[in-house]
Amino acid sequence: MRRMGEYRLEVNGDTHEVSAPDHWTLLEVLRYRLGLTGSKQGCDKGDCGACTVLVDGRPVLSCLSLARASEGRAITTIEGLMPAHLRAGGKGADPVQEAFDRCGALQCGFCQPGMILSARALLNRCPAPSREQMRDALSGNLCRCTGYTQIFEAVESAVATSLGLTPAPRSWEAPPVAKEARP
Amino acid sequence: MSARDLHGPGAPWGPGEPGAKSNQEFVTVGKPHRKVDGIAKATGAAIYADDITLPGMLHAKTLRSPHPHAKIRRIDTSKARALKGVHAVITGESMPIKYGVIPWTPDENALAVDKVRFIGDPVAAVAAIDEDTANAALKLIEVEYELLHTFLDPRESLVRAEPAIHEGRKEGNISKSVQLEFGQVDEALASADVVVEDDYFFHGSTHAPIEPHCAVATYSPDGVLTLWSATQITHYVHRALSRVLELPAHRIRVIQPCLGGAFGGKSDPFSLEFCVAKLAMLTGRAVKMLWTREEVFYAHRGRHPMQLHYRSGATKDGKLTGVDAKILIDGGSYSSFGLVTTYYSGQLLTGPYHFPTYRFDSTRVFTNKPPCGPKRGHGSVQPRFAFEVQLDQLAEKLALDPIEIRRRNFQGDFTRTVNGQRVTSNGFLQCLDEVERASRWRERRGKLGFGRGLGVAGSMYISGTNYPVYPNEMPQAGIQLKVDRSGLVTVFTGGNDIGQGSNSMCAYIVSEELGIPIERIRVVAADTDLCPVDLGAYSSRVTFMVGNATIDACRKLREQLVAAVAEKWGCAPTRVRLLEGLAIDLEDTSRSMTSVEAFHLAETKFDTLGATGSYNTPKLGGDYRGGTIGASPAYSFTAHVVDASVDVETGRITVHDVWVAHDCGRALNPMIVAGQMEGSAYMGIAEALFEEHDVNRFGLHRGPSLLDYRLPTSLDTPEFRARIVESIDPEGPYGAKEAGEGPLHPSLPALSNAVYDAVGIRLKHLPFTPAKVLAALREKRERESVATAQGAR
Numbered sequence: 001m002r003r004m005g006e007y008r009l010e011v012n013g014d015t016h017e018v019s020a021p022d023h024w025t026l027l028e029v030l031r032y033r034l035g036l037t038g039s040k041q042g043c044d045k046g047d048c049g050a051c052t053v054l055v056d057g058r059p060v061l062s063c064l065s066l067a068r069a070s071e072g073r074a075i076t077t078i079e080g081l082m083p084a085h086l087r088a089g090g091k092g093a094d095p096v097q098e099a100f101d102r103c104g105a106l107q108c109g110f111c112q113p114g115m116i117l118s119a120r121a122l123l124n125r126c127p128a129p130s131r132e133q134m135r136d137a138l139s140g141n142l143c144r145c146t147g148y149t150q151i152f153e154a155v156e157s158a159v160a161t162s163l164g165l166t167p168a169p170r171s172w173e174a175p176p177v178a179k180e181a182r183p
Numbered sequence: 184m185s186a187r188d189l190h191g192p193g194a195p196w197g198p199g200e201p202g203a204k205s206n207q208e209f210v211t212v213g214k215p216h217r218k219v220d221g222i223a224k225a226t227g228a229a230i231y232a233d234d235i236t237l238p239g240m241l242h243a244k245t246l247r248s249p250h251p252h253a254k255i256r257r258i259d260t261s262k263a264r265a266l267k268g269v270h271a272v273i274t275g276e277s278m279p280i281k282y283g284v285i286p287w288t289p290d291e292n293a294l295a296v297d298k299v300r301f302i303g304d305p306v307a308a309v310a311a312i313d314e315d316t317a318n319a320a321l322k323l324i325e326v327e328y329e330l331l332h333t334f335l336d337p338r339e340s341l342v343r344a345e346p347a348i349h350e351g352r353k354e355g356n357i358s359k360s361v362q363l364e365f366g367q368v369d370e371a372l373a374s375a376d377v378v379v380e381d382d383y384f385f386h387g388s389t390h391a392p393i394e395p396h397c398a399v400a401t402y403s404p405d406g407v408l409t410l411w412s413a414t415q416i417t418h419y420v421h422r423a424l425s426r427v428l429e430l431p432a433h434r435i436r437v438i439q440p441c442l443g444g445a446f447g448g449k450s451d452p453f454s455l456e457f458c459v460a461k462l463a464m465l466t467g468r469a470v471k472m473l474w475t476r477e478e479v480f481y482a483h484r485g486r487h488p489m490q491l492h493y494r495s496g497a498t499k500d501g502k503l504t505g506v507d508a509k510i511l512i513d514g515g516s517y518s519s520f521g522l523v524t525t526y527y528s529g530q531l532l533t534g535p536y537h538f539p540t541y542r543f544d545s546t547r548v549f550t551n552k553p554p555c556g557p558k559r560g561h562g563s564v565q566p567r568f569a570f571e572v573q574l575d576q577l578a579e580k581l582a583l584d585p586i587e588i589r590r591r592n593f594q595g596d597f598t599r600t601v602n603g604q605r606v607t608s609n610g611f612l613q614c615l616d617e618v619e620r621a622s623r624w625r626e627r628r629g630k631l632g633f634g635r636g637l638g639v640a641g642s643m644y645i646s647g648t649n650y651p652v653y654p655n656e657m658p659q660a661g662i663q664l665k666v667d668r669s670g671l672v673t674v675f676t677g678g679n680d681i682g683q684g685s686n687s688m689c690a691y692i693v694s695e696e697l698g699i700p701i702e703r704i705r706v707v708a709a710d711t712d713l714c715p716v717d718l719g720a721y722s723s724r725v726t727f728m729v730g731n732a733t734i735d736a737c738r739k740l741r742e743q744l745v746a747a748v749a750e751k752w753g754c755a756p757t758r759v760r761l762l763e764g765l766a767i768d769l770e771d772t773s774r775s776m777t778s779v780e781a782f783h784l785a786e787t788k789f790d791t792l793g794a795t796g797s798y799n800t801p802k803l804g805g806d807y808r809g810g811t812i813g814a815s816p817a818y819s820f821t822a823h824v825v826d827a828s829v830d831v832e833t834g835r836i837t838v839h840d841v842w843v844a845h846d847c848g849r850a851l852n853p854m855i856v857a858g859q860m861e862g863s864a865y866m867g868i869a870e871a872l873f874e875e876h877d878v879n880r881f882g883l884h885r886g887p888s889l890l891d892y893r894l895p896t897s898l899d900t901p902e903f904r905a906r907i908v909e910s911i912d913p914e915g916p917y918g919a920k921e922a923g924e925g926p927l928h929p930s931l932p933a934l935s936n937a938v939y940d941a942v943g944i945r946l947k948h949l950p951f952t953p954a955k956v957l958a959a960l961r962e963k964r965e966r967e968s969v970a971t972a973q974g975a976r
Contacts, residue, residue: 002315021315031233031234032236035236036227037227037230037231037233037234038226038227038228039227040231040393040394040443041233041395041473042393042394042395042443042476042889043476043888043889044475044476045476045888045889045890047476047888047889047890048393048889050393077227078226078227079226079227079228081226082226093222093225093226097222097225097226098222098225100221100225101217101218101221101222101224101225102217103854104215104217104218104221104854104855104857104858105858106218106220106221106224106225107444107682107683107684107858107862108392108393108394108442108443108444108445108681108682109220109224109225109229109441109443109682110231110392110393110394110443110444110682111393112224112225113227116225134897135897135898136897136898138897139896139897139898140896141897142393142889142894142896143393143897144390144391144392144393144444144446144862144866144894145444145682145858145862146858146861146862146865147861147862147863147864147865147866147900147903148865148897148900149857149858149861149902149903149905150854150857150858150861151897152897170215170854170857171857171861171903171904171905172853172854172856172857172860172905172906172907173853
């Protein structure tokens with residue numbers, strides 16, 4: 001017989017008291033108890049990254065985290081970004097979400113809640129990352145649609161906007177002539 | 184009737200000839216607008232199938248076969264039924280009617296009847312109060328199997344008919360066989376100056392969309408079944424449900440919620456759709472089934488493994504004289520789209536090069552593996568790989584530049600292929616020019632030093648097919664427009680937006696045609712109760728067909744709007760232009776009214792406003808059996824150059840850059856087109872280097888997880904450089920053709936050709952693992968040392 005647990009979770013600034021089976025992951029509690037279905041389940045074993053949420057500001061795979069292990073920590077899901085941005089006096093969605101939309105980085109969109117949160121965490125600790133830093137920071141989030149190009153462009157666009165710079169031309173706009181051979 | 188005729192006055196690409204400057208003056212079309220669902224997806228607000236929770240909803244799970252080929256002697260579900268919390272258990276006998284996406288080959292059951300055909304074949308399903316209870320119930324179902332001989336090698340299936348994987352077929356374990364010859368191939372090859380003959384192998388790969396399959400069903404007290412499903416073809420699911428459940432189609436409603444990727448992997452009707460429907464009918468409760476990632480690998484329908492033998496001849500100046508192909512296709516355990524796959528493996532190779540003569544002999548067989556089906560570039564990625572490598576072999580023998588041999592064999596535009604397909608616009612030469620220039624091919628190819636090289640390949644692909652999956656003369660795409668007094672226009676489309684942006688495409692066209700901003704357009708899609716029929720998201724048909732249907736509907740509505748405004752102004756309707764939320768008098772630009780006012784005038788004059796539009800293909804295809812399969816109203820063309828390095832110590836290949844030039848006719852939104860091109864090239868490189876969908880010697884999947892089936896991460900993915908080529912097709916919407924599948928094809932052969940340029944080995948067996956690279960390097964060294972020794976003697 002399974003055992004039930006009572007959890008007190010702090011999600012997107014609100015404290016929720018939740019009752020769920022002991023073995024439930026944070027992802028299951030978010031999706032099926034709190035109705036926060038923005039965090040996606042793609043594999044349920046930590047391979048794809050679609051379930052990524054921020055726990056105390058760091059990207060965490062919610063499908064591999066037991067709900068009880070997340071008590072007492074600040075959890076941010078994709079649904080929390082825009083309200084936080086509005087609370088901070090911003091307009092519309094979080095600049096990273098906005099850039100993903102503006103740059104066409106969302107095709108099927110299923111990986112993107114996790115991807116956007118990983119990107120948000122990257123920009124929080126490194127406001128102007130290089131493309132290599134982006135590749136590294138987003139390597140835990142599989143995207144099957146884009147080939148990642150427009151995702152990198154979206155992050156770069158968000159950086160440019162935050163620094164008040166004009167974003168670089170998009171890949172299909174720039175004349176893509178081969179550079180000298182890289183090592 | 185041609186697309187042009189369907190639209191009445193005004194060609195879809197604009198008032199002038201295709202490509203004329205006046206046609207470049209679009210307001211919405213051709214600009215990198217946002218997608219209509221972008222911000223909903225970015226904020227987590229978009230609802231996918233598994234995000235749906237209904238009151239009292241039960242959770243369903245599937246029991247699957249542990250054997251690759253076995254008779255079911257007995258199933259006992261009584262203990263499972265007795266478990267507290269279990270509401271229903273169903274087995275094959277609950278739904279004995281067979282189905283299949285191709286109406287000629289219905290060989291699937293929702294749950295196995297009498298026998299199982301691969302490890303993972305669904306056998307029983309349980310609906311219970313929660314997933315844990317359903318899983319517990321699965322363990323209580325007793326199944327007694329009688330094991331049968333397992334077919335894992337397609338060559339065995341070719342010659343051995345017993346035991347039949349599907350009984351009652353006169354062809355034994357052969358699923359489909361097609362032999363077609365155009366011209367005298369043997370004579371053409373005998374008279375060629377140079378002939379290359381070789382074998383190639385294409386492994387299996389799968390779609391691996393990040394969203395697993397999921398379906399939710401309810402059955403209302405008044406007898407209406409509603410199914411929400413992660414499908415890319417609502418219409419065929421609707422038809423299949425009606426057949427299998429023996430319910431009239433008007434009592435079934437199928438809705439596709441937001442879809443988390445498909446790539447062809449959600450084109451067939453699937454077991455879970457029938458199971459949740461049946462369980463909802465039996466229990467009177469809403470039922471959801473979400474497949475695990477492991478189950479998605481068993482559902483498969485991925486790229487067919489193919490053993491390909493090609494023989495091609497050319498004159499000494501590099502002109503092809505004939506191509507001869509023999510292909511053995513491993514279909515896995517069911518037919519799926521296999522009839523089409525078998526034809527496509529031959530029919531889609533006859534461009535962008537002119538084949539004076541051509542023959543193919545393709546045979547698809549059944550094996551006891553997860554069933555193969557359509558994956559992005561259905562049936563044509565494998566032969567394209569083999570042929571484009573062979574073309575490089577020919578170029579080498581003739582000491583021709585690989586780009587040059589492709590130019591010399593260009594088939595031209597507005598022509599007919601050797602197998603009778605009509606080709607309209609064709610920007611392939613421009614594609615070659617673009618990748619040659621951008622990659623600095625002339626300065627760099629063959630000059631990057633041992634270990635690094637450039638390779639090129641080309642391809643063509645269909646923009647939809649004129650072969651509807653079930654024979655009928657009705658439109659292939661339909662659109663309905665509804666106009667609200669607020670100024671909002673709602674577009675109802677049966678088209679399936681699977682992330683490629685088809686809903687956005689509809690909105691851009693309505694905006695262009697009716698002169699209203701995109702935010703005043705709402706798109707309601709893929710709901711069989713609300714939307715006119717569309718045949719779904721496959722064969723790269725949506726932009727071409729749904730786009731043309733949208734233009735058709737808009738032009739009818741526009742005629743009414745313009746007539747009402749002209750009457751009010753007492754001027755000729757030709758003076759009225761709808762632009763940027765206004766109706767403007769072209770001859771007196773001080774006179775204008777808002778589009779809302781124009782809508783009100785038209786509603787007053789004509790009654791409630793709305794319009795329908797449709798598209799059907801013109802009569803196409805060769806005049807022979809199978810001649811319409813692969814016949815498309817327009818073809819897209821692509822060329823890639825790949826820049827890759829080979830580490831001769833480890834055998835590891837690194838791809839640096841992929842230049843992708845693609846002729847999409849006209850880019851209705853260049854940002855979305857570039858996204859399709861980059862995503863396609865990514866998927867091609869991924870299956871060339873990393874991915875392999877295979878079973879072990881027991882028929883068990885080698886690694887049904889996203890860790891073992893290796894999708895490239897952001898660290899493994901090269902830089903993609905998209906160059907859009909616009910040939911402005913005379914029949915496409917504003918001249919548009921497809922962009923979602925064509926740009927995958929050249930990735931694999933261009934990489935193989937780049938490896939040859941880098942280190943002098945021909946990789947003909949996919950995927951290009953380090954072990955294969957090292958073996959080929961070793962073989963090359965041995966060959967060279969023998970040659971040196973012989974030279975010394």
